[in-house]
Amino acid sequence: MIAILDYGMGNRASVQNALAFLGHESVVTQDPAVIAAATHLILPGVGAFGDGMKAIHERGLDRVMADEIAKGKPLLGICLGMQLLATKGEEGGLHDGLGFIPGTVKRLSAGEVRIPHVGWNDVTPKTGEALFLGTEPNVFYFVHSFALMADDTGDIIATCDYGMPFAAAVRRGKIMGVQFHPEKSQASGLRVLKNFLSIT
């Protein structure tokens, strides 16, 4: 059973549909007992950083996630869910994040390009990275204005370029995050989810 963490933000139904298609049962939940019983955790999300952290604190999900991570349970943050893994976020003022991946979430610097970054874009994964096994062609669907700038570049497992290079995916042990939407990125995206579920 996979737990999709429910903090009231974002596309939970789409993530659940994708997991069902892959043949995996999942539950959208904020119940610590259900989360503790799950094999994998997914932190989805669409919205603003500050609102997201507030909703997570209110439900005590930050502590629940920290406990489960300490037990070695794989966690995947998607879009805002990836950004919340960082130490801090600058969207709408400075906010503390979950602090699982050292780094700061900053606005993509608008130059020649239009913000938000919406659409399909090329992603370059690190060679041999398990999350991107067999995902070629590596083109994924993005919708975001902010990106996680990791303190330790060793945590970055895939990059994308939109006016500036940014982390398309991060990983520290079994804590993972993807800036794009795997549940909306067709076969390549479904493969990322499948790869995540094969990490135990």
Add this chain to the structure above:
Amino acid sequence: MLKVRVMPCLTIKNKRLVKSVQFDEHRNIGSYVAAARVFNGRDVDEMVVLDLDAREQGIDPLILQEITKECFMPLAVGGGVKTLEDVQRLLDLGADKVVVNSGALARPELIQEASARFGAQCVVVSIDAKRIGETWEVFAEGGQRATGLEAVVWAKQAEGLGAGEIFLTSIDQDGMMEGYDTGLIEAISQAVRIPVIASGGAGKPEHAFAAVRAGASAVCAASVFQYTQVTPANFKEFLAKNGVDMRASN
């Protein structure tokens, strides 16, 4: 590089997939669930779903629930969107973007409110335009009511209110399969900086290339994918061959 998208459009009436010609003679062409499954299998970049009955009967959640179970690409969904609650409802049901048309013409603030609450990226303003001499007039209610609004003026206003994209349909070209109205595409894409999705008239891959050259960020088509052997992948291959940055489909 951000890719140019090829998007099939599903129009639904009386719970069936239909296709019109110049916004008239809606012909029943089968099951929208089967069509959604086929297009998902064809690995399309994005899909547009428009429920023509929603304007009078309200949004039918079942339609979207059936489609989202089959589709793992971004979905732009419209039909009968009048209020912020309608937008919220479609997003909760699995839409990634919400298409507003008559609702925004009746109350332009809807664009502003939806953009502020959910982000510009999910607000697609649909413009149905008919050529009148050298300009284009905006029509509401599925092409039935002339608004007197000039399409370029309305597109600019929509952008100013926070629209994330313009879904631009030529009523004259709809269902004709004789090519997009490239003059319309050019006029609108030069007037706004947000992406313009060209719709109405595609009959072959060359038409899609003409639309992209006219400034479209995405090309939408229905008849050509539903009545002929041509697939979205054929469009993409042709565009890629002509130097347009595309996402390869499986």
